[in-house]
Amino acid sequence: MIRFQHVTITYAGSIEPTLRDVDLAIAEGELCVVVGRTGAGKTTFLGAINGLVPHFTGGHLAGRVVVDGRDTRAHPPRDLADVVGMVGQDPLAGFVTDTVEEELAYAMEQLAVPADVMRKRVEETLDLLGIAELRQRPLRTLSGGQQQRVAIGSVLTPNPRILVLDEPTSALDPTAAEEVLSAVTRLVHDLGITVVMAEHRLERVIQHADHVVLLDGAGSARHLLPGEALASSELAPPVVRLGRLAGWHPLPLSVRDARRLAAPLREELAGCSTPVVLAPAPGAADRRPLLDAHDLVVRYGDVLALRGVDLAVSAGEVVAVMGRNGSGKSSLLWALHPAGRRQGGSVRVDGADVASARPPQVALVPQTPADLLYLATVDEECAQADREMGREPGTCRALVDRIVPGIPGDRHPRDLSEGQRLGLVLGVQLTGAARVVLLDEPTRGLDHLAKERLTAVLVGLAAAGHAVVVATHDVEFVARTAHRVVVLAEGEVVADGSTAEVVVASPAFAPQVAKVLHPEPWLTVDDVAGALAGAGVDR
Amino acid sequence: MRLPRPLHPGAWWVWALGLATAASRTTNPLLLLLVVAVVAQVVAARRTDAPWARGFAAYVHLGLVVIAIRVVFRMLLDGQPGGHELFTLPELPLPAAAAGIRIGGRVSVEGLLAALYDGLRLATLLLCVGAANVLANPKRLLKAMPSALHEVGVAVTVALSVAPQLIESGQRVRAARRLRGEGGRRRHLLREIGLPVMTDALDRSLLLAAAMDARGYGRTAAVAHRTRRLTGSFLIGGLLGICIGTYGLLDSTAPRPLGLPMLIGGMALGWAGVVVGGRRVPRSRYRPDPWAAPEWMVAGVGLSVAGVVIVVSSRDPSGFYPSLAPLGWPALPVVPMAAIVLGSLPAWLAPPTRVRAPRARAGRPAVEQPA
Numbered sequence: 001m002i003r004f005q006h007v008t009i010t011y012a013g014s015i016e017p018t019l020r021d022v023d024l025a026i027a028e029g030e031l032c033v034v035v036g037r038t039g040a041g042k043t044t045f046l047g048a049i050n051g052l053v054p055h056f057t058g059g060h061l062a063g064r065v066v067v068d069g070r071d072t073r074a075h076p077p078r079d080l081a082d083v084v085g086m087v088g089q090d091p092l093a094g095f096v097t098d099t100v101e102e103e104l105a106y107a108m109e110q111l112a113v114p115a116d117v118m119r120k121r122v123e124e125t126l127d128l129l130g131i132a133e134l135r136q137r138p139l140r141t142l143s144g145g146q147q148q149r150v151a152i153g154s155v156l157t158p159n160p161r162i163l164v165l166d167e168p169t170s171a172l173d174p175t176a177a178e179e180v181l182s183a184v185t186r187l188v189h190d191l192g193i194t195v196v197m198a199e200h201r202l203e204r205v206i207q208h209a210d211h212v213v214l215l216d217g218a219g220s221a222r223h224l225l226p227g228e229a230l231a232s233s234e235l236a237p238p239v240v241r242l243g244r245l246a247g248w249h250p251l252p253l254s255v256r257d258a259r260r261l262a263a264p265l266r267e268e269l270a271g272c273s274t275p276v277v278l279a280p281a282p283g284a285a286d287r288r289p290l291l292d293a294h295d296l297v298v299r300y301g302d303v304l305a306l307r308g309v310d311l312a313v314s315a316g317e318v319v320a321v322m323g324r325n326g327s328g329k330s331s332l333l334w335a336l337h338p339a340g341r342r343q344g345g346s347v348r349v350d351g352a353d354v355a356s357a358r359p360p361q362v363a364l365v366p367q368t369p370a371d372l373l374y375l376a377t378v379d380e381e382c383a384q385a386d387r388e389m390g391r392e393p394g395t396c397r398a399l400v401d402r403i404v405p406g407i408p409g410d411r412h413p414r415d416l417s418e419g420q421r422l423g424l425v426l427g428v429q430l431t432g433a434a435r436v437v438l439l440d441e442p443t444r445g446l447d448h449l450a451k452e453r454l455t456a457v458l459v460g461l462a463a464a465g466h467a468v469v470v471a472t473h474d475v476e477f478v479a480r481t482a483h484r485v486v487v488l489a490e491g492e493v494v495a496d497g498s499t500a501e502v503v504v505a506s507p508a509f510a511p512q513v514a515k516v517l518h519p520e521p522w523l524t525v526d527d528v529a530g531a532l533a534g535a536g537v538d539r
Numbered sequence: 540m541r542l543p544r545p546l547h548p549g550a551w552w553v554w555a556l557g558l559a560t561a562a563s564r565t566t567n568p569l570l571l572l573l574v575v576a577v578v579a580q581v582v583a584a585r586r587t588d589a590p591w592a593r594g595f596a597a598y599v600h601l602g603l604v605v606i607a608i609r610v611v612f613r614m615l616l617d618g619q620p621g622g623h624e625l626f627t628l629p630e631l632p633l634p635a636a637a638a639g640i641r642i643g644g645r646v647s648v649e650g651l652l653a654a655l656y657d658g659l660r661l662a663t664l665l666l667c668v669g670a671a672n673v674l675a676n677p678k679r680l681l682k683a684m685p686s687a688l689h690e691v692g693v694a695v696t697v698a699l700s701v702a703p704q705l706i707e708s709g710q711r712v713r714a715a716r717r718l719r720g721e722g723g724r725r726r727h728l729l730r731e732i733g734l735p736v737m738t739d740a741l742d743r744s745l746l747l748a749a750a751m752d753a754r755g756y757g758r759t760a761a762v763a764h765r766t767r768r769l770t771g772s773f774l775i776g777g778l779l780g781i782c783i784g785t786y787g788l789l790d791s792t793a794p795r796p797l798g799l800p801m802l803i804g805g806m807a808l809g810w811a812g813v814v815v816g817g818r819r820v821p822r823s824r825y826r827p828d829p830w831a832a833p834e835w836m837v838a839g840v841g842l843s844v845a846g847v848v849i850v851v852s853s854r855d856p857s858g859f860y861p862s863l864a865p866l867g868w869p870a871l872p873v874v875p876m877a878a879i880v881l882g883s884l885p886a887w888l889a890p891p892t893r894v895r896a897p898r899a900r901a902g903r904p905a906v907e908q909p910a
Contacts, residue, residue: 056749081755093743094750096693098678098700105825110755112821119826140703155754339717364718371715374734388720414738429718 001162001194002026002049004221007063009044009053018044020219021063026196026211028161031188033205033226034198035235036215038417038447042198045213045221046164049196050084051077068161082111085155086164090171091147092139095154100142101126101135103154111158118157125153129183144325145176149183156187163187165197169204170444173324173473174508177204184208200447203237203476203512206230207254227251235448238476239512241525245532258516265528266517272531290315290350290467291336291362291436297344298331298491305331307491308345313467313484315435318458320482320499321471322509328491329471330367333438336469337364349436359389363429364438365422370414372425378416379409381428389432400427403457419450426457436467443474455481475503479511479523499523543891545587548675549683550834550889555671557841558882561848561875562663565859566656569871570879571663577883578670584886586673587893598669602662609658614646617654622647623866649863656861679828686817693756697747701740708739760821767819773812780805837885847878 003025010017018041026032034042047053051072054061065072068083077086085107088094097103104125108118126132129149134142142150148168155163165184169177185208187193196213199205206212212229214222222229227250230236236244239258243251246265252258289312298306305328313319321329334340336347338355347354349361366372375381382396389395400407404423413421422442430437439458443451451474458468458481472478478485478499485502487495487509495502500521503509513522522528555578562574579595586592614628630643678699681692712735751757784802787793851874852859858872 050753052749052753056752077749077752078755078758081753081758084753086750086753088746088750090746093746096697096747096751096754096756098696102825107754109822109825110758112823115823115825115827118823122825158755334714337718339714360720366711366715366718368711368715371712371735371739372719374731385719432720 001028001030001068002196003064003066004048005064005066007048007061007065008219009041009048009059009061011057011059017219018059019048019215019221022219022221023063024213024221024223026194026213026223028194029188029192030210031185031195031208032197032211032213032223033202033209034196034213034215035202035229035233037217037235037449038200038419038445040215040217041219041221042215043166045215046086046166046196046198048072049162049164050080050086051075052086078110081107081160082158083160084162084164085152085158085160087148087151087155087166087168089167091151094151095139095147098138098140099135100131100137100139100150103139103150104157107154107158113158121157121159125157128156128186129153130179143176144172145179148172148176148180152180152183156193160193162194162196165195167198167200167445170200174475175324177201177473181205181208200445201237201474201476202230202235203239206237206240207257209253226253237512238525239516242513242516242528245525245529255512255515258512262516266520268535269517269520269522269528269531272535288351289313291347291469292349292351293336293345293347295345296332296335296342296347298328298335298341299343305491306335309335309488309491309493311336311469311486311493313436313469315465315467316462317484318462318468318470318482319484319486320478321469321486321488322473322475322478323488323494327488329488330440331491332488333364333440333469333471336436336438337362340364359432359434361434362436362438363426363432363434365425365429365440365442367440367444369422369425372428373413373421376412377410378407378413378424381413381424382409385428385431391431391433396427396431399430400424403427404453417450418445419447419453422446422450422454423457435465437461437469439468439470441472442470443472443477451477452480475509475511478509479503479514480526485509541890543893545676545679545828545892546585546674546837546889547683547828547830547834548677548680550830550837551675552671552680553838554841554882554885555667555674557838557843557845558879559664559667560845561879561882562660562667564848564852565875566660567859567861567869567871568656568659569869570859570875571656571659573876573879574663574882575666577879578666580883581886581889582670582673585889585892589676591676592673595669595673598666598673601669602665605662605665606655606658609661610651610654613650613654615642616640617646617650622649622864624648625651648866652866653863682824683828685813686820686822687813689817689820689822690757701744704743705736705740709736712736712739758821759819762819766815770812770816770819773808773815777805777807777809777812780808833889836888840882840884840888844878844882848875851875851878 004022007019007022008017009019022045034045036042044053047057048061048065049067053059055076061073067080070080070083072080095103096106101122104122105118108121113121126135129152131146131149131153134146134150139147139150152163152165163184168180168184172180181204184195184197188195197205206226209226212224212226214224214229214233230240230253231251239255240251240253243258243261246262248258248261252261291311291313293309293311296306296309297304309328309332311332321332323329335342335345338360349357354362373381375384379397382400383393385396386393397409400423403426404420407416407420407424413424416424442454446454455477458470462468470482482499484497485495485499486493487502500523503511503523504514504518504521511523513524513528517528558574558578562571565571582595586595625646625648627645628643630641633640633642678696681695684692709732712732716731780801783797784799784805787797787801788799851872858870858875861867861869
């Protein structure tokens, strides 16, 4: 169906090719997951399938990409629209019309599909993706998961044989991600559509995959079975790493497979000491909380985003705020910052009202960190931060170097990787010596190494006496990073407790290890490895 | 039973422009108020619940403002002698260089009435256009354009969605700015907020362009070289015709065939060019608005009103421009009045916008009908 023949892609202005001599074939009806670190060329690989690379992006493509018998050299993306449906990372950015039904019809209108056929296909697609009740809704009012399904539907209506998805679940909460992925697997199983998908969170998709395209970061790509690809890869999701640790064969890819193999391990662990869950800094519990927010109310028009939320965080604690999209996570973080909006309640840091504290006591890294940056180089941004916060020159740069070492000072902030940009903004925000650090969805777009680095940074900040609050959907990240989890729903706190207490029994928020080893409260592979080593079990 | 459906937007525009044409031929306040009443009646009967359909009140307010401006300026600037004096405003002494301009002074009944009539006419025209906007989805009108103009329509649609996005990203960046402390001085505002918003908008437009390309936007069909040449000559010929026709119409000394006939011929030629050019853009329309009997009737009503008023007013203009010297109560000419009243027929001729609960035949399931 898709054939890459010795493809080498080099973008204008770069010396090294992004993809080098890629030679592989993806068969019809396959669900293929493209795996690799940030910057390994995943988006380039996907773009090459429908000709956006190089027709739209520029650059040089050597070799041939043949899709359903059509060579992309001779066919620009618009002539492949009836064969390849492509959904980008941000579905909202790709919408052309303004209601669901018109959006579904748009691609067919371009292809001059007759009106009666269009009518029929729109109805079929609405049912196929379970969005029939949304047909008249304006696209901007949909939730993230709904938007993603509409975006998939809008490229499905011309009946393409191939669907290309670039990180379809990166912005979604676990439940919405599940909805989208089940819609995709239905397309593969029922309609035999070939799906090629890039995804950082392998734990969500790998069990559905038939094959994996592994990009190694140096430009080469290999087409492998998921088991082969993950047996040695550092990108493996927790369930695979647990399987490696326990020596299971074949390696389980889904929680279900692992659970059926896990009985001996569970018995072994039952004898071990209770899991070493991340403990707050010593004595944190008896001290007065550093951040003390009381009865927070946030209202947008006639929508109550927060209804009287209380939150207390001690120095040395990392608190994760979870909940579905729109449950009030961002509103909570912004309400804690003096610059944010808040209709009621009080926020105190160390007993003093946060609005009047000088220097500012709260630092917030927003969902799109790039919004904070406007200067031409990293060094200028750092110098500006020093000036704004009244610190001696070099403070910010030193902080940034501690968070993400090795960012070239003359680089434009937009040219940094997601992880580097996050580090830069975190450094800029910490320049004022704030003791409370808030991060809104920091793991979006980070690969697993960058996430590990972020975990280390946040745990380090907490150990240095900061109070850290992270709003996130990423359950595996929470399991490794947070001491405590607060779950919001409809602007109210519905759960607040230690990470193990809150997530272990939750269907949506439990990490894979907890699901495999349930009911024992183990959260991460490292915990398990540590316990086994402590018990003297030789692995 | 007549099933509810939206009327073709083009029909609403023809009807509204017909009434506007009629209104432009008169300053008779009775006829103008009649037009306003007719328009309001049809809007009340046939508007939907869509967001664009709630704007009629805004047009009414705008019309009132237009009248007020007209009257106030006339009072301030028109201190002519003659006529019946109503009152006198204090006059602003102006230097000799500004001879012929007076601010303040005498205000006459005649001057005031003339301003009122004129303002009313302008406000009525505004209301007619407003009614078309309220009754017809402006975006569906864009969709109904010939395929050669399809790309223009898409550009307008995209541009309309950009404005809210810009506002949104502006608010986001501004909030992020506050996070860094309000250290920024005013003069950096453009750079600190403008730059991130612009890069954001640029990123979005690239994403949108890629998405549209991937979904088949801009596909063209191969057309014969001859057809392309034909399109070009039609369009250029049409434009020339329109230019010459307009000139002929405005210049009273020009020979008559250079006027209206030339203009109409040019427009026809241009339209033919657009239609032939449309062959290059193969595309279809999802749920197109049909042009059926109700559309013909609604458009016909608008054209008839305009036609009757134009014919009658060119034969006997006396009833259309009420006399100010001597002052008199405006007369109500019967034929134009009847024509304008008939202009409210679309309130019944156009299909209804929603199903009413069936009254008599209980037991039959109500027909569910897509809007």
